[in-house]
Amino acid sequence: MLINQIIVEKHVIINVSGRLNIGNECFIGTRVSIIQKVTMGNQSYIGAGSVVVNDIPLSILAFGAPARPVKKLDLSGWKKLL
Numbered sequence: 001m002l003i004n005q006i007i008v009e010k011h012v013i014i015n016v017s018g019r020l021n022i023g024n025e026c027f028i029g030t031r032v033s034i035i036q037k038v039t040m041g042n043q044s045y046i047g048a049g050s051v052v053v054n055d056i057p058l059s060i061l062a063f064g065a066p067a068r069p070v071k072k073l074d075l076s077g078w079k080k081l082l
Helices: none
Strands: 003-009 012-017 020-022 032-035 038-040 060-063 068-072
Antiparallel strands (some): 003 012
C-alpha cells in the first residue's frame, strides 16, 4: 500500500493512501485524509478535516467522516467574476 503525505502550504496536510485522481479546479481543505482509490470530479470541494473513502462527483461540496455529498454546486457564473 502506497502512503503519501502532500504538504501544499505551511500547516496544510493531505494524507493520501492509494491511487488518487483529482479533477480540474478542485479545492481540498486542510487536514483531509483520502483513503483507497478515489476519483474527484472537476470543481469538487472537500471540507477541512474530511475523510474521503468514495468517489466524489463533479461540482459537489462534500465533507465529514466519511465525506458525503452535501450540495450540488452551480459554478457556471463563477468565471465571470474573475
